[in-house]
Amino acid sequence: MKSKYIRMVRPVAWIVFLLPFSLGFGIGATKNTDPFHIIFALIAFASWMSFSFMLNSLSDKDVDKFHDGRAKDMNLSNQPFVTGEISEKTALYLALILVIISLFFAWLVNYLFFTLFIIANIIGYIYSMPPTRFKTKPITDILCNALAAGAALIAGLSIGGTNMNLLFIIGSFIAASVFYIPTVVTDYDFDKKAGLTTSAVFFGPKKILMALYPLTFVILAIFTFVFLTTNFELKISSLIIIVYTLIFVIASNIKFKDGRLYAHENWIFVPFILLSVGYFIYGFLKIADLIGIP
Ligand code: GPP
Ligand code: MG
Numbered sequence: 001m002k003s004k005y006i007r008m009v010r011p012v013a014w015i016v017f018l019l020p021f022s023l024g025f026g027i028g029a030t031k032n033t034d035p036f037h038i039i040f041a042l043i044a045f046a047s048w049m050s051f052s053f054m055l056n057s058l059s060d061k062d063v064d065k066f067h068d069g070r071a072k073d074m075n076l077s078n079q080p081f082v083t084g085e086i087s088e089k090t091a092l093y094l095a096l097i098l099v100i101i102s103l104f105f106a107w108l109v110n111y112l113f114f115t116l117f118i119i120a121n122i123i124g125y126i127y128s129m130p131p132t133r134f135k136t137k138p139i140t141d142i143l144c145n146a147l148a149a150g151a152a153l154i155a156g157l158s159i160g161g162t163n164m165n166l167l168f169i170i171g172s173f174i175a176a177s178v179f180y181i182p183t184v185v186t187d188y189d190f191d192k193k194a195g196l197t198t199s200a201v202f203f204g205p206k207k208i209l210m211a212l213y214p215l216t217f218v219i220l221a222i223f224t225f226v227f228l229t230t231n232f233e234l235k236i237s238s239l240i241i242i243v244y245t246l247i248f249v250i251a252s253n254i255k256f257k258d259g260r261l262y263a264h265e266n267w268i269f270v271p272f273i274l275l276s277v278g279y280f281i282y283g284f285l286k287i288a289d290l291i292g293i294p
Contacts, residue, residue, distance in 0.1 A: 013053060015269055017045075021045055021155065021276075023153060023275070025279065026286075027157070027233045028156060028162055031289040033161075041155070043102075044103075044105040044109065044113070047101040047105070048120055051121060051124055052124025052125075054091060054094065057080070065077050071186045110159075116158070120148055120152065123147055127141075127144040138198065138199045142181060160286075163233060165226065165230060165234055171223050178212055178215050182248075182263050183263070184200045185205045206256075212253075216246070216249050219241070219242070220245075223242050227239060
């Protein structure tokens with residue numbers, strides 16, 4: 001079995017926030033971007049994710065013990081707060097150290113990046129921890145994830161500082177909600193059994209899935225407009241988001257049967273990791289001045 005610390009912070013699950021972050025980095029980078037800023041940004045990102053996911057593991061220990069291993073990056077009943085391998089006191093010390101590292105390195109990148117990382121760490125905390133524990137409340141569960149993805153996107157863009165297009169950012173925020181909603185529908189039985197009133201439990205799986213239609217329509221409208229009015233990089237990215245959102249929404253509907261959605265995690269993980277790697281490589285090539293922008 002993987003190390004208890006890896007099972008605590010769940011690096012595979014970070015992929016969902018790595019995509020907006022690398023997308024921002026890729027299209028925001030220029031040949032003048034300082035390579036050290038990328039290293040600082042990545043340390044800040046990894047610490048923020050470790051902080052958020054370890055607090056999630058800690059606060060979910062009484063729920064995760066019932067997990068059957070389905071639809072997640074790991075079987076959550078093996079997480080170290082369920083098995084008792086890491087104490088709550090150690091966890092709280094580690095969380096404090098991680099948030100300090102995250103904010104220190106974020107501060108070395110730029111002020112906007114730093115401000116966004118303060119917000120991102122606060123969202124990571126209030127999403128999982130009492131008294132807010134927004135992951136168990138309707139609407140706020142979706143909002144926290146979409147806002148954190150939006151913050152990651154803008155922070156990524158700020159490293160190089162170009163392509164800060166407001167409509168593109170708003171569209172990406174809505175797209176993040178669309179990608180989150182089917183995952184909360186997949187969690188429906190697990191969350192209901194645990195007594196959590198997530199958006200899927202509150203509105204019902206069918207109704208919350210219906211919300212994907214108007215949201216997808218807004219996404220299509222926004223990214224078509226961005227596609228028609230902006231430069232090459234934003235055009236290509238808009239096209240990728242449109243195509244992937246359509247495939248994802250159609251696939252979620254096809255897989256929705258008898259009021260249940262059994263969507264395999266790879267519908268998100270595989271495209272997200274491929275796109276993240278692609279955007280990182282693209283950003284590095286621009287910084288090394290190996291490709292120019294048409
Ligand atoms: C998983 O939440 C944890 C996160 C999404 C980290 C939160 C970080 C943010 C910055 C919002 P979960 O408990 O809803 O899902 P799982 O059952 O996979 O742990
Ligand atoms: Mg959890």
